[in-house]
Amino acid sequence: MNHQIVAGRHTILSIDDLAVLRANLEEQRLFRQEQLQQIAGTATVRTDAVPERQADSHLAVRDKLAASARMVLTDVEAALTRMDQGRYGACHLCCRPIALERLMIVPQARYCAHCQQVREAGR
Numbered sequence: 001m002n003h004q005i006v007a008g009r010h011t012i013l014s015i016d017d018l019a020v021l022r023a024n025l026e027e028q029r030l031f032r033q034e035q036l037q038q039i040a041g042t043a044t045v046r047t048d049a050v051p052e053r054q055a056d057s058h059l060a061v062r063d064k065l066a067a068s069a070r071m072v073l074t075d076v077e078a079a080l081t082r083m084d085q086g087r088y089g090a091c092h093l094c095c096r097p098i099a100l101e102r103l104m105i106v107p108q109a110r111y112c113a114h115c116q117q118v119r120e121a122g123r
Helices: 013-042 053-085 101-104 113-121
Strands: none
Touching: 013 053, 013 101
8 A cells, every 4th residue: 555655654655645634635626616606696687675784694694605615615725735745634733643543534634533522622
């Protein structure tokens, strides 16, 4: 099995694992780009039949959806960059490998499960 070397340590990621993860990230990138285009398209559509208060609510939801999509897109693109640079799969805090199971669920993960829990507990 071929392994990628990240931060001087062997990860559990084979070339096949990386190919699957890259395909997942590229699919997510495309989805988020299309989502942002759709959201931008709905920004110009406004009917006078919708009450102003309801229109304001729709704008707030649209803005939050767009912000969330942009955040995920940024994370996905950063993960693809790390992959291109050979740094993908290493935790940004402890530098240990991120478990393959975690990456399969959240391929843009920057932290191992333990460090993610520590970060969330500190909020």
